[in-house]
Amino acid sequence: MDDNQQDKEFSYATKKCPECYTYVKLHETKCPSCKTRLGEVEKHGMAKRTFDFNAYLFAFIAMLALGIYIWWAFL
Ligand SMILES: [Zn+2]
Secondary structure (H helix, E strand, O other), X not given: OOOOOOOOOHHHHEEEOOOOOOEEEOOOOEOOOOOOEEEEEOOOOEEEXXXXXXXXXXXXXXXXXXXXXXXXXXX
């Protein structure tokens, strides 16, 4: 964590986390304070939220597996 490192050109060197509004360096892909995945900087200096595909995929597979298990167990 190097939060104390202040950049003089902060308005160009940072983006804002959409979850907790912490300023994060442009190249960071994860917010250091709330662990949100961050995308590219947008017009307003806000970081884009990235679509966490793996998390969705995992949730979907887990639901599917559970569904198949229930279907298989009761038939
Ligand atoms: Zn954050």
